[in-house]
Amino acid sequence: MRRPNVLLTGTPGVGKTTLGKELAARVGATYVNVGDLAKEGELYEGFDEEYECPILDEDRVIDELEDKMNEGGVIVDYHGCDFFPERWFHIVFVLRTENSFLYDRLESRGYKGKKLQDNIQCEIFQTIYEEAMSSYKEEIVHQLPSNTPEDLERNLDQIVQWIEQWMKDNN
Secondary structure, X not given: OOOOOEEEEOOOOOOHHHHHHHHHHHHOOEEEEHHHHHHHHOOEEXXXXXXXXXXXXXXXXXXXXXXXXXXXXXXXXXXXXXXXXXXXXXXXXXXXXXXXHHHHHHHHOOOOHHHHHHHHHHHHOXXXXXXXXXXOOHHHEEEEEOOOHHHHHHHHHHHHHHHHHHHHHHO
């Protein structure tokens, strides 16, 4: 594997997609938004009426991504992470956003009621960070603030440097 695989995870609305697309463009990596992949391939096992969204078929997603992940150089973007095989990722970044920013972002996406409140609580209780810490080696999991355009630039620079160093060390 000549390039590392990177996981960008965090509560919906923290900026994973914006960061992931720009990062892939800067380093020439393959960007995979798992939500889009699932939609395109209809990788669902039902519909959640309460949250008004499809239920991801995790096994089919893993089958769909396996070959690509083995090649390396993939940036995966998804709000969950505990079902991905640990062997897939060289580093995991959990994006974190202050609640005032997150609330506005989710509300502008049309989130309301229980879905909005549960996602805010998910961020408050660091649910995705804890999921990442229990799913991957502690030393590869990092939290990054994702509140402002300046945070985005800092995160991009930091991850690009990490990828460049990984490639020097492993090629």
